[in-house]
Amino acid sequence: xxxxxxxxxTLSVQEGDNSIINCAYSNSASDYFIWYKQESGKxxxxxxxxxxxMDKRQGQRVTVLLNKTVKHLSLQIAATQPGDSxxxxxxxxxxxxxxxxxxxxxxxxxxxxx
Amino acid sequence: xxxxxxxxxxxxxxxxxxxxxxxxxxxxxxxxxxxxxDPGQGLRLIYYSQIVxxxxxxxxxxxxSVSREKKESFPLTVTSAQKNPTAFYLCASSARANxxxxxxxxxxxxxx
Numbered sequence: 376x377x378x379x380x381x382x383x384x385t386l387s388v389q390e391g392d393n394s395i396i397n398c399a400y401s402n403s404a405s406d407y408f409i410w411y412k413q414e415s416g417k418x419x420x421x422x423x424x425x426x427x428x429m430d431k432r433q434g435q436r437v438t439v440l441l442n443k444t445v446k447h448l449s450l451q452i453a454a455t456q457p458g459d460s461x462x463x464x465x466x467x468x469x470x471x472x473x474x475x476x477x478x479x480x481x482x483x484x485x486x487x488x489x
Numbered sequence: 490x491x492x493x494x495x496x497x498x499x500x501x502x503x504x505x506x507x508x509x510x511x512x513x514x515x516x517x518x519x520x521x522x523x524x525x526x527d528p529g530q531g532l533r534l535i536y537y538s539q540i541v542x543x544x545x546x547x548x549x550x551x552x553x554s555v556s557r558e559k560k561e562s563f564p565l566t567v568t569s570a571q572k573n574p575t576a577f578y579l580c581a582s583s584a585r586a587n588x589x590x591x592x593x594x595x596x597x598x599x600x601x
Contacts, residue, residue, distance in 0.1 A: 409589055418495075418579055418592035419532075464531065468587055477590060479531035 387486045394455045396483045398448040398465035407468035410439060410450045413482070414461045422450070422463075452485075460487045492516065495580050495593035501601050502567065502574060510565045510596045512580030520586050521563035525549060526577040526595075535578075538563055539586050567598060575599050 388394045400408075406427040411419035423434045425441050425448075432439050438451040448465055464482035493514045502508045514521065520539045524532040534547030538557040552571025557563055563582075567574045577597050581590040 407587065411592075416595070416597075418493075418594045421589055421591065424589055466590070476534065481529060481531045 384481070385484045385486070387488055388455050390455060390457060390487050390489050392455055394450075394452040394459070394485060394487075396450045396452075396463050396485065398450075398480055400446050400448065400465075400467045402467070402469045403443070403446060405467045405469045408439070408441065408448050409466040409468075409477070410437075410448075410463060411466060412459075412461045412463055419464070455485075455487050457487045457489055460485055493580060493582055493591060493593035495578075495596050497596060498594070500596055500598045502598060503601050505569045507566055507568050508598070510567070510578055510580075510598070512563045512565065512593060513561055514563075514580075514582045514591075514593075515561060516582055516584075516591065517560070518582035518584050518591075519560070520583045520588075521557065522581045522583075522590065523547075523553070523555065523563070523565045524579045524581065526579055532579065535565065 409424040410422040412422050413419040423437050423439050425432045425439045430441055436453045440449045450463060452459055462482040462484050464480045466477040466479050468477050496511045500508055522537040523535040525535055526532050533549050535549055535553050536544055536547055536555040538544035541557055541560050544555050544557050552568055554566045554568060577595050579595050580593040583590050
């Protein structure tokens with residue numbers, strides 16, 4: 376069935392290294408994707424988004440890449456810091472839909488090793 | 490300071506009891522949502538509202554009810570019909586439908 380999923384449930388990186396978190400989606404009609412960061416016991420925090428008419432979008436220390444050919448989304452975090460430790464998940468806005476239906480992956484837990 | 494406020498942070502429900510989770514936003518957003526988060530699972534949509542006095546069921550609406558009498562407020566009631574209510578509940582809003590969601594800090598509901 377259709378799903379929004381992540382390749383790896385956990386990821387550990389050294390402080391200062393770059394992190395790459397992946398997300399696969401299966402609906403080629405999806406046109407909008409969002410990455411969220413969630414710290415323990417808190418609500419998800421918006422990081423960056425991208426629409427399907429783009430391949431790449433950059434923010435502060437973060438880059439999102441969209442490969443529509445293989446239906447793959449990635450989040451790159453540059454110079455990872457201890458404060459980046461959290462669960463990261465992607466959200467997919469599938470079309471067609473009759474409401475604001477975002478579908479969320481289960482998340483990847485990122486641990487930054489000092 | 491604009492944002493989404495959820496209360497309480499922690500809530501306990503006795504068997505047979507209805508409980509209401511509060512969600513208020515001052516972002517002037519049209520759309521509001523309630524999600525349920527269980528360990529190891531993605532967020533699942535309970536209810537959403539795109540405009541005042543209108544709301545729609547999401548994927549797991551059974552055992553829940555909502556109201557949208559004001560643009561700023563979207564309370565969620567967990568009824569006694571919800572047999573497995575223990576979860577982290579997240580309220581979100583967006584300026585309009587199909588735009589990025591902004592989340593509150595969540596309410597952890599547990600059963601006594």
